[in-house]
Amino acid sequence: MSGDCIFCKIAKGEFGTKFIYEDKDLLAFHDINPQAPVHVLIISRNHISRINQLDDSNPDLAGKMILTANKVARNEKISKAGYRLVFNCGPDGGQEVEHIHLHLLGGRQMSWPPG
Amino acid sequence: MSGDCIFCKIAKGEFGTKFIYEDKDLLAFHDINPQAPVHVLIISRNHISRINQLDDSNPDLAGKMILTANKVARNEKISKAGYRLVFNCGPDGGQEVEHIHLHLLGGRQMSWPPG
Numbered sequence: 698m699s700g701d702c703i704f705c706k707i708a709k710g711e712f713g714t715k716f717i718y719e720d721k722d723l724l725a726f727h728d729i730n731p732q733a734p735v736h737v738l739i740i741s742r743n744h745i746s747r748i749n750q751l752d753d754s755n756p757d758l759a760g761k762m763i764l765t766a767n768k769v770a771r772n773e774k775i776s777k778a779g780y781r782l783v784f785n786c787g788p789d790g791g792q793e794v795e796h797i798h799l800h801l802l803g804g805r806q807m808s809w810p811p812g
Numbered sequence: 813m814s815g816d817c818i819f820c821k822i823a824k825g826e827f828g829t830k831f832i833y834e835d836k837d838l839l840a841f842h843d844i845n846p847q848a849p850v851h852v853l854i855i856s857r858n859h860i861s862r863i864n865q866l867d868d869s870n871p872d873l874a875g876k877m878i879l880t881a882n883k884v885a886r887n888e889k890i891s892k893a894g895y896r897l898v899f900n901c902g903p904d905g906g907q908e909v910e911h912i913h914l915h916l917l918g919g920r921q922m923s924w925p926p927g
Contacts, residue, residue, distance in 0.1 A: 732925035749882045749891050760875020763899070767864045770901075776864050779902025783926045784878070786885075787894020791922045802926065807906045810847035811898045811917065812926040 699744040704796035708742050718769050722761060725769050725801075734804025735773050735780070739765050746795045748784045758797075766801045775803035783811065814859040819911035823857050833884050837876060840884050840916075849919025850888050850895070854880050861910045863899045873912075881916045890918035898926065 699705050707714045708724055717737065718725035728736040739762050745751070751759050763782065770776045780803030785792040791812065814820050822829045823839055832852065833840035843851040854877050860866070866874050878897065885891045895918030900907040906927065 748878065748897065749885065751882065752879060756879065757871075757875060759878035760872060763863065763874035763878070764867060764871065767866065770864060775904065777902065779900075779904035779907065781905045781927060782863065782899040782901070784897040785894075785922070786897070787892065789890065789894035789918055789921055790896045791924050791926075792894065800926065803904050806904055807900070807927040809906050809927055811906075811915065812896060812923040 699796070702744055702794070702796050704740050704794050704798065705744050708740065717772070718765060720765075722758065723765050725765065728800070733802040733807070735770075735775050735802065737766075737769050737773070737801040739769065739799040739801065741797045745797045747792065748786045748797055751797075762797075762799045766799055769801055770803065773803070779803065781807045781811065814911070817859055817909070817911050819855050819909050819913065820859050823855065832887070833880060835880075837873065838880050840880065843915070848917040848922070850885075850890050850917065852881075852884050852888070852916040854884065854914040854916065856912045860912045862907065863901045863912055866912075877912075877914045881914055884916055885918065888918070894918065896922045896926065 714726045716724050725739045728738050770780050783800040829841050831839050840854045885895050898915040
């Protein structure tokens with residue numbers, strides 16, 4: 698837990714966020730500024746600032762986030778039509794909240810380049 | 813190996829692609845249509861069509877791709893400035909080659925939405 702982190706507060710339930718998936722490591726909920734008909738964030742319960750902090754000492758979290766996004770996509774009925782998964786890391790990546798999160802976007806044709 | 817898959821042919825060395833990272837599971841090389849000053853693809857050696865085919869029976873590959881992208885980003889000197897990681901899955905995701913690959917993009921400010 699990091700005191701000022703909005704995603705830590707969401708994870709603690711401080712905003713009454715509706716979680717569409719949760720387990721001991723991860724939570725998923727709809728982005729409040731959706732960029733596609735389906736736009737879900739998958740976040741870690743623990744406070745880790747950036748994806749580039751994950752390395753061989755913490756090998757499982759990133760993969761679990763991807764597999765969880767796949768599960769959420771199936772639940773949201775977009776797995777067959779397709780979707781985009783996005784990790785933003787740091788300023789150039791456009792990361793707005795310094796707490797690891799994965800964007801799942803679908804329900805429309807995603808364009809290229811990806812931002 | 814899938815006979816007509818361009819990424820399987822790249823993995824076999826048929827095009828003389830310069831790999832900037834390789835291990836027993838993964839390969840990385842520069843995208844031939846770069847969308848950013850740094851645009852690297854991380855692919856699996858084995859032919860798997862889409863990221864949504866990965867599930868709890870194959871828990872490690874997706875995470876390894878992310879951690880490898882982190883390593884490549886460090887090697888490319890963009891880890892501190894930041895970057896974006898993108899998996900496209902299926903038609904709506906904009907997946908162009910039906911062989912799992914992760915896009916690493918950096919060296920410029922990425923914009924939002926991500927496509």
